[in-house]
Amino acid sequence: MNNKVNEHLKQLIREAVQKSIQDKSFDSKEIPAVILTTPKNPEHGHLSTNIALQLAGFLKINPRQIANLIVQEIDKKNETIIKKIEVAGAGFINIYLKSTVLHQVLNEIMIKGEHFGCSDIGKGERIMIEFVSVNPTGPLHVGHGKCAAVGDALAKILKAAGYKVTTEYYINDHGKQMDILGESVLARYRELLGEEIEFPENGYQGEYIGSLAKDIKEEYQEQFSDKDVLANIQFFKEYARKKILQDIRDDLNTFGVEFDNWFSEESLYISNKVQPVIEQLLKEKYVYRHKGALWLKAAEFGDEKDRVVIRENGEPTYFASDIAYHDDKYKRGFKTLIDIWGADHHGYIKRMKAAIKALGYNPDSFQALLVQFVTLIKEGKIVGMSTRGGKFVTLKNLLEEVGKDVARYFFLMHSHDSHTEFDLDIAKSQSMENPVFYIQYAYARICSIIKKGKLNDIVLDDKIKEEINLELLNKKEELELIKKLANFRKVVEKSAINWKPHMVASYLHELAAEFHKYYTEYKVISEDKNLSGARLYLVHCVKIVLENALSLLGIKAPEKM
RNA sequence: GCGCCUGUAGCUCAAUUAGGAUAGAGCAACGGACUUCUAAUCCGUAGGCUGGGGGUUCGACUCCCUCCGGGCGCGCCA
Structure with missing residues (x-):
């Protein structure tokens, strides 16, 4: 759902939890954060929380009992956006929203356009990906x-x-x-x-x-x-x-x-950035001389053994310039460094982290993503x-x-x-086995619908947008599709937090599937102008989200196939 | 030997930011749906002791231990 709705509900639940705990005088030092998820099973509502189950853990009380108390509290408030709230299963609290809340998502997509899906959880933090x-x-x-x-x-x-x-x-x-x-x-x-x-x-x-x-x-x-x-x-x-x-x-x-940048190792030597870093480490006694070479005390910082930075013949190793390079990244102001390496380089991670620790940076700010x-x-x-x-x-x-x-x-x-x-x-193969075409085909189909709408004088201009009656979108498939669309921002956030782009790819496939299902079941453009307008509005939103998701992966959205 | 990754349907893979409801898709198999906005699609059937065993708890594919199988590393290479 959209962010405001989510936050509002979380707050509501949080208050209800506090209230019910107070009333029963449970000792609750720390209430766990409220997590709202969108259940896969439509029978489990639009949103769901397991807060009662989490509370049961340290309150040592039947989770359903807690859930009931919480639901009672929320019911008292008579929230306008909630259609129904109930306890289910082991103690889940499922929330059903009024359809206007779902429809509101479509308006949000229309307004935000290519920015729908963006968020500010990164708060402008500077990240370098190499x-x-x-x-x-x-x-x-x-x-x-x-x-x-x-x-x-x-x-x-x-x-x-x-x-x-x-x-x-x-x-x-x-x-x-x-x-x-x-x-x-x-x-x-x-x-x-x-x-x-x-x-x-x-x-x-x-x-x-x-x-x-x-x-x-x-x-x-x-x-x-x-x-x-x-x-x-x-x-x-x-x-x-x-x-x-x-x-x-x-x-x-x-x-x-x-x-954004091409950074040459050679340039580190030309601008004399390697030697000073080694000298700094030498001064701090993190580097020592042994068998004619200079070694970093990597073992002291979590690596398996110490590592050579300057060879016996006076030549710096690759590691030496890598230390200087990463030092340079920090000096350029990056807070998080992500290096993407092939899996065969995993043995190098501890070494690099050791160096970063020795340089005085937080080793957690450097992460190697192994492919x-x-x-x-x-x-x-x-x-x-x-x-x-x-x-x-x-x-x-x-x-x-x-x-x-x-x-x-x-x-x-x-x-x-x-x-x-x-x-x-x-x-x-340009066949059914190929998931790329499956997704692109969904997009092309929508473009085709929009074209047909034009031929029938059904176009989403500002006037129509004003008059549109989204309540006409009440079919199960339509509501499922809207739920899917609403989820996009969450998917992007999660994909970003976990550094897992494939989550966006999976989502795309699911969204395309949801659309194809809808497409075969219902006609968008029909005799009924009002209904056509509303449905056109919906598929236009699908088009926007498909486009946004594809562009995150750097894949084209073709109008025709 | 030590370390990292991994084991889920016949095959290829998912499973929601520190465990949650009946483990999901696609392909392949079988049976259906085109006078229609593109059938590159949809609907249905079948398919599982989540590698084996133990543990942690209300609850485990997910966390811990152990064993087995696969991939990759363990340089004064980069």
């Missing part, structure tokens, strides 16, 4: 796609819930990996020139390396044929970095993912995904095969922390 962040040594694959979808949707959901969100991509463009990248491309280039060379031991095997070499050869001919390898490698490294990074940006763009792996299924078989050999399905491939909307929905429809399957054949 995701994808793969080093520019190769193309994005399917696994990165899931991280991208989750991060992007989460950012949108948190924004809708009133947080001030910044998204960032951390470019790991410093260190050995980049050198190996340069060497790999150079090696392929020299092969193209007909030289017999040994491919670097840990070199990148993927085909894209060869194609980069080819590009260079076409553009620069044999300019780098001399044996001054060291001088050339710098060029190859830089060339490959730029090119691959650009490809990553392009892929993400087609995937509908845009970042479990996706298993790709093609023709009923698992598609192997070995990164090492350079054999993997790229995000680009996937997008070419199934398109942005389908890919995003498939990544988002299941909880990010359970490992799930991605069936390419279902994703590609």
